[in-house]
Amino acid sequence: MTTSRTTSEPAPAAEPPEPPETRRGRSRASRLRALGRPNFAGLLLAVAGFGAALTPSLLPRPWLFEGVIAGLGAALGYGVGVLVSWLVRKTQVRTPRAEVRRWAWRGLAVVAPLAAVLFLLLGVRWQNDVRTLVGMPDEGLLTAFVVALVALPVAVATVMLCRGLRRAARWIARRVGRFVPAGVAAAIGALAVALIIYTLVTGLLFTGFVSAMDTLYAGTNAGTAPGVTQPLAPERSGSSASTVAWDSLGIQGRSFVGRGPDAATLEQFSGRPAKTPIRVYVGLDSAPTAHERAEAAVRELTRTGAFSRKVLVVAGSTGTGWLEPQATDSLEYEWNGDSAIVTIQYSYLPSWISTLVDVDRAREAGRELFDAVYATWSTLPEATRPKLLAYGLSLGSFSSQSAFTSAADISARTQGAVFVGSPNFSEPWSTVVADRDAGSPEWQPVVDRGTTIRFAGVAGDLEKPAGPWDAPRVAYLQHANDPVVWWSPELLNRRPDWLAEAPGAGRTPEMHWYPVLTFLQVTVDQFVGVSVPDGQGHNYGSTMPAAWADVSQPPDWSDADTARLTSLIAGYAIE
Known part of the structure; x- marks a missing residue:
């Protein structure tokens, strides 16, 4: 009769606990990967869009509006840069050597902040020029700092929102791609996200906004x-x-x-x-x-x-x-x-x-x-x-x-x-x-x-x-x-005659037309x-x-x- 004997294997030694510093580092790296590596052309054009958004428009802009527009301008420029990069990749242009890319990033790291600071200072000067034209006192250089504090989170939030929408479109495309060709799936994903946004903005958000304003002003009335x-x-x-x-x-x-x-x-x-x-x-x-x-x-x-x-x-x-x-x-x-x-x-x-x-x-x-x-x-x-x-x-x-x-x-x-x-x-x-x-x-x-x-x-x-x-x-x-007279949706994609002509009284000659940005600037101008x-903007009382x-010719x-x-x-x- 054979007797079996069970031998127990020694338990493996427990691994030492991971230091908190390592866990925090891994968490930061994970967040950075989630954010994605920034796009070189996107950052370059973001600075250009930031500067263009700070250029003057019809009326002086309060710092909050100035910051919001500057942030949107930076986000718009970033998006255009990403699109340009994508188009370049599609043409299969040879990628620069690693050493060239490394020096390009180093140069951008120096030039971009300096350019942003320069644009902020110019923005204060441009706004003060407009304030002088309409008879308002100048603002100090501290305004540039406040504008930057507003613009940065607006730009980052806008870019992250767009990335989230892009991921949503890709997620839909992957699901649909099981049944239709990839190109059709991508189009369906983009269209689906666009429809969702349209429904939210024109439906729930707009209806809720109008309902709230209706209640508020009905009471005022x-x-x-x-x-x-x-x-x-x-x-x-x-x-x-x-x-x-x-x-x-x-x-x-x-x-x-x-x-x-x-x-x-x-x-x-x-x-x-x-x-x-x-x-x-x-x-x-x-x-x-x-x-x-x-x-x-x-x-x-x-x-x-x-x-x-x-x-x-x-x-x-x-x-x-x-x-x-x-x-x-x-x-x-x-x-x-x-x-x-x-x-x-x-x-x-x-x-x-x-x-x-x-x-x-x-x-x-x-x-x-x-x-x-x-x-x-x-x-x-x-x-x-x-x-x-x-x-x-x-x-x-x-x-x-x-x-x-x-x-x-x-x-x-x-x-x-x-x-x-x-x-x-x-x-x-x-x-x-x-x-x-x-x-x-x-x-x-x-x-x-x-x-x-x-x-x-x-x-x-x-x-x-x-x-x-x-x-x-x-x-x-x-x-x-x-701005009430000159605001038009056509400002999105076309320079109007009044901006191609020599400026009239009260308009700075340093106002120029930029696609989308000028539309945003003049939109904001309407609120101020x-x-x-009197005698400027939308104030006509003294006239x-x-x-x-002249018109009624009273006796x-x-x-x-x-x-x-x-x-x-x-x-x-x-x-």
């Missing part, structure tokens, strides 16, 4: 500005005699009818008996549709006796329903109260949001209101009916112009118009500018030798050209540095368009007395009166 009370004068909408309820006007409507010069104030300015100016406003809550609001406005005009006044202005309001006091008050001073101004509200969102969601409502409001007023006005005897004028500022200019099919239609159905800071997508503004006389610049066109339509940045521009200005007179006010002094005087009004009124209007706070 329900309020009343400090110092504004319900008017007692029957010439105002919202008064006890009005067919439009005070509570339905919205915050901007209540401010419009509750403020402005009264007869006593006008008499003090003119030295002659004055009338209480008529102000008609119909809010979003006053009637459910634009057509019904326009009809309610005409009823108010009839009730107040507006069709027997000397001048009647059909105005387009901005996105919030606001009308600029410098514009409305100027006309009332010039006509000594023998005037009426009417508008309807189509939104309570700021114009930059309304441009995204309420453009159709703005267009509809402009057409419905003018057509309704014109239908009644045109039936009145020519000898006694008021001078009919059109007016609008910013998105209100777009809304007001939407009532007309062409410049000829403006002349045929009005007796004058003042359109101020028209958005680039306004019609017939864009057609008028495109048809300007040969040799005249886009930022201040001359149209048909100025016989009917004239463009101005400052009051004196309306006197140019020297030839006759026939009635009805149409004035377009626009500054060479107004009214943060600059309104001269514009109304017994002199250049000295215009100067006095301009001085008075200059004391208004920019809202």
Whole structure:
């Protein structure tokens, strides 16, 4: 009988624990591998994109906006560099020797930081040049440091986001590649990621943003500005005699009818008996549709006796329903109260949001209101009916112009118009500018030798050209540095005429066009368009007395009166 004996193997000696330093080093290396080795051409063009983004645009940019744009410029440059590298590899160009690549990286490590610092310092100088042009104080060199602190994380985050999207597209392509050719799979992966991004941005994110803004500004619209009370004068909408309820006007409507010069104030300015100016406003809550609001406005005009006044202005309001006091008050001073101004509200969102969601409502409001007023006005005897004028500022200019099919239609159905800071997508503004006389610049066109339509940045521009200005007179006010006028999606891939021409007043000659970057710069400029002094950017208040005087031609009004009124209007706070 055989006896088996089990022998136990000695346990292997335990490995010594890994030092913490090694674990940390391995973790750092893992993170670096996840980040991927930076691309040489990408880094080179990132510095170039960073510098291009810091170049000046239309208006001075706050440090936060400056940093964000600089970071996006660097990320854009990096992406272009990666694309160039990929294309070069596809052509199978011989790769430089290892020694050459090593010295190239060393050179880049020295040159890139120095170039970035130089661009930051130049950026401060460029911004100060623009600040000087618009009458603002300089910023110190510390701004460069703050801009860098913002730009770096923006650039890194943008690059990492793009890498993540690329990995997602590749992951989808690998799954699909089991069933279709590789090229088709890659296209499907890219398309799928693009659709997901589009759905998120235009669906969830955009809808959520609009919903949040709608809730916020709906609450604001329900309020009343400090110092504004319900008017007692029957010439105002919202008064006890009005067919439009005070509570339905919205915050901007209540401010419009509750403020402005009264007869006593006008008499003090003119030295002659004055009338209480008529102000008609119909809010979003006053009637459910634009057509019904326009009809309610005409009823108010009839009730107040507006069709027997000397001048009647059909105005387009901005996105919030606001009308600029410098514009409305100027006309009332010039006509000594023998005037009426009417508008309807189509939104309570700021114009930059309304441009995204309420453009159709703005267009509809402009057409419905003018057509309704014109239908009644045109039936009145020519000898006694008021001078009919059109007016609008910013998105209100777009809304007001939407009532007309062409410049000829403006002349045929009005007796004058003042359109101020028209958005680039306004019609017939864009057609008028495109048809300007040969040799005249886009930022201040001359149209048909100025016989009917004239463009101005400052009051004196309306006197140019020297030839006759026939009635009805149409004035377009626009500054060479107004981003609302010059912003367009075409800036993404095309240099506009106004940037190819010699710069107009207020625009630095050091502004140049760069694909995508100039679009981003001018987009940001819109957010600071009214943060600059009057007479610059999107601020036109001081030009309104001269514009109304030239277009409406009030009786017994002199250049000295215009100067006095301009001085008075200059004391208004920019809202």
